[in-house]
Amino acid sequence: MGRHRRAMRHSFFHVLPAVVLGMTSALTMIPAVHAAPQSVTQVYDRIRNDPVRLNMFLRAFPKGADLHNHLVGAIYAENMLNWAAHDGLCVSLKEKRILDHACTHPGEGEFPAAELSHHEETENVLIDALSMRDFVPAPGDASGHDHFFATFARFGSIDDAHSGDMLAEARDRAARDHVTYLELMISPGIGGMIGAGFHHPLKGDDFAAAHHALMPEIPELVQKARAATDQMEVQARDVLKCGTLQAHPGCAVTVRYLFQTRRTLPPQAVYAQLDAGYATVKADPRFVGLNIVAPEDDPTAMRDYDLHMRMFHFLNGVTPGVKLSLHAGELTTGLVPTEGLRHHIRAAIDVAGASRIGHGVDVALEDDPASLLAEMARRHVMVEINLTSNDEILGIKGSAHPFGLYRRASVPMALSTDDEGVSRGDLTQEYVRAAQTYDLSYADLKTLSRTGLEYAFVPGESLWSDHQLGQFVPACGTLPAVSGTCTIFLKTSEKARLQWALEQRFGTFEATVTHEGLYQ
Known part of the structure; x- marks a missing residue:
C-alpha cells in the first residue's frame, strides 16, 4: 500500500x-x-477464518469513504419496484423493465407494478432482471458484463422522480456500514448538456471553438444541474427526517458528488457534457470532481478514448482546479482487441490529469506496466478497487485481480462498491472479500479505510x-x-x-x- x-x-x-x-x-x-491495543489484532486474527464472525466484525469496522459509487446503481431492485407501484407505473414482462407509464395493454406483456406483491414468481423474475441476483448465463443473456449494464435501462424510467429516495437509501446503507463519507457519482441536468452538444458540431480537436460556441448556454445548463441537485437533496432530507427527533442514521453521513458524464455518445455530445460538467463543479461546492462513465469497452468509447482524454486536457486549462477520478482499465483480454489494453490508465493520468483511477483492472497489460505503476506510486495516484463488480462484469477475481500487484508497487488503494444495489452488496462485502481473498491483516484493513478519506476530494x-x-x-x-x-x-x-x-x-x-x- x-x-x-x-x-x-x-x-x-x-x-x-x-x-x-x-x-x-x-x-x-x-x-x-x-x-x-494489541488485543484488537488478536481478536481479528482469531475470527478472520470464521466467515460469520468476520462479517460481524467488519460490518462494525469504521470505513473512511466510499469513493466509487454510482447513485443510480446503488439502489436495490425491490425498492425500485416499490416506487414504480407507488407511482402507478407498469412493468413489461417481455422486456423485464419498468415502463414510464401506467398499463395501457394489461395482459399483453404489461403488468401493474402495484400487483407484483401478489405475484411472487413474476416479482422475482423482475428483481433478477434489475440486478445481478442469481445471474446464470443463458441464451440472449450470456455474460455478466451484458446483464450488468443492461439493468440500467430497465429501471431508468424512475431515476429522475426518485433521485432523493435513492440518495436517502445510499446514505442509510452507508450509515449501517459505518462509512464516514460518500462521494456519489450523479448526472443532474445531463440531458440538456447532451442536447446542447448536438447543436454545436465538434470539428476534430478544435475544442476552443466548441467551448466558445457553448459559452452562452453554460450558465443555464449549470443552473439546471444545481436545481436538480437541490430538489434531490430536499427529497432525501424529507425521507431521512433530518433535523427531527426521528432522523435516520444516514443524516450523519457526509456526502459530496462527482459529476458523471457519458462516454458512449458522439464527440460533440461528450464534449458538451464535460464543458458544462467542469463549470458545474466550479460553481457548486457540493460537486468536488468529475468522472466519465459507461462501458469502457463500448465501440464508441474505445474509438474515441484518446479524443476524450484530450478534451479533459483542454478543459483543465479552461477551468483549472477541477479534480478528476476517471474510469480507466475496466477491461480484460478478450473483451476488446489486445491493442485496446495498452494505454488507457496511462492516458487518463498523463493526458487527462486524473488523480484517481476507477477499476484499473488491466494495468498489467498496459505498455511498460512497471514504469506505469512506479509513476502512480510516485505521484500518489489512488486506485478505487471494486472487487465484486470486477468479478461480475469482467470475471476477474482472486489472484487474477491486480490488487496484489498494486500493493507490491506501493500504489495507494481504497475499496469501493461501484453499483452496490445492482451487485446486491455493500462496502462491508468489499472489506470481507478483500480480507478473505488477500490475507489482509487488521492493520491492512485500517490502512484501506484511512486511504479512502486521505484521497477523497473533500476540501481541506x-x-x-x-x-x-x-x-x-x-x-x-x-x-x-x-x-x-x-x-x-x-x-x-x-x-x-x-x-x-x-x-x-x-x-x-x-x-x-x-x-x-x-x-x-
Whole structure:
C-alpha cells in the first residue's frame, strides 16, 4: 500500500466534539491518543477464518469513504419496484423493465407494478432482471458484463422522480456500514448538456471553438444541474427526517458528488457534457470532481478514448482546479482487441490529469506496466478497487485481480462498491472479500479505510503528514495533550475533521470488540 502500508499507531478513546460530524458547532475537546491495543489484532486474527464472525466484525469496522459509487446503481431492485407501484407505473414482462407509464395493454406483456406483491414468481423474475441476483448465463443473456449494464435501462424510467429516495437509501446503507463519507457519482441536468452538444458540431480537436460556441448556454445548463441537485437533496432530507427527533442514521453521513458524464455518445455530445460538467463543479461546492462513465469497452468509447482524454486536457486549462477520478482499465483480454489494453490508465493520468483511477483492472497489460505503476506510486495516484463488480462484469477475481500487484508497487488503494444495489452488496462485502481473498491483516484493513478519506476530494488539508510513520500534521503533533493549534487546524479543514471523526470511531470500535464475548 506504499507509504500507507505500515500500521498507524493511533487510536482515540475520548469523546469527539459534535462538530466533527455535524460541522456546525465550535470544537471544544480533542480526543487523546493511545497505542493501538494489541488485543484488537488478536481478536481479528482469531475470527478472520470464521466467515460469520468476520462479517460481524467488519460490518462494525469504521470505513473512511466510499469513493466509487454510482447513485443510480446503488439502489436495490425491490425498492425500485416499490416506487414504480407507488407511482402507478407498469412493468413489461417481455422486456423485464419498468415502463414510464401506467398499463395501457394489461395482459399483453404489461403488468401493474402495484400487483407484483401478489405475484411472487413474476416479482422475482423482475428483481433478477434489475440486478445481478442469481445471474446464470443463458441464451440472449450470456455474460455478466451484458446483464450488468443492461439493468440500467430497465429501471431508468424512475431515476429522475426518485433521485432523493435513492440518495436517502445510499446514505442509510452507508450509515449501517459505518462509512464516514460518500462521494456519489450523479448526472443532474445531463440531458440538456447532451442536447446542447448536438447543436454545436465538434470539428476534430478544435475544442476552443466548441467551448466558445457553448459559452452562452453554460450558465443555464449549470443552473439546471444545481436545481436538480437541490430538489434531490430536499427529497432525501424529507425521507431521512433530518433535523427531527426521528432522523435516520444516514443524516450523519457526509456526502459530496462527482459529476458523471457519458462516454458512449458522439464527440460533440461528450464534449458538451464535460464543458458544462467542469463549470458545474466550479460553481457548486457540493460537486468536488468529475468522472466519465459507461462501458469502457463500448465501440464508441474505445474509438474515441484518446479524443476524450484530450478534451479533459483542454478543459483543465479552461477551468483549472477541477479534480478528476476517471474510469480507466475496466477491461480484460478478450473483451476488446489486445491493442485496446495498452494505454488507457496511462492516458487518463498523463493526458487527462486524473488523480484517481476507477477499476484499473488491466494495468498489467498496459505498455511498460512497471514504469506505469512506479509513476502512480510516485505521484500518489489512488486506485478505487471494486472487487465484486470486477468479478461480475469482467470475471476477474482472486489472484487474477491486480490488487496484489498494486500493493507490491506501493500504489495507494481504497475499496469501493461501484453499483452496490445492482451487485446486491455493500462496502462491508468489499472489506470481507478483500480480507478473505488477500490475507489482509487488521492493520491492512485500517490502512484501506484511512486511504479512502486521505484521497477523497473533500476540501481541506489532511490530518496526516506521514501515513507510513503515522504522524499528524505539525499543528496536531503535540497530542495526546490538548492542543489549541490542532483545534484551530481542524476548524479550517473539512477533510481533517472527517479523518478525526474516523479515528474516534476506531477508538470506540477497538475498545468494544476487545471486550465482546462473541469474539473470544
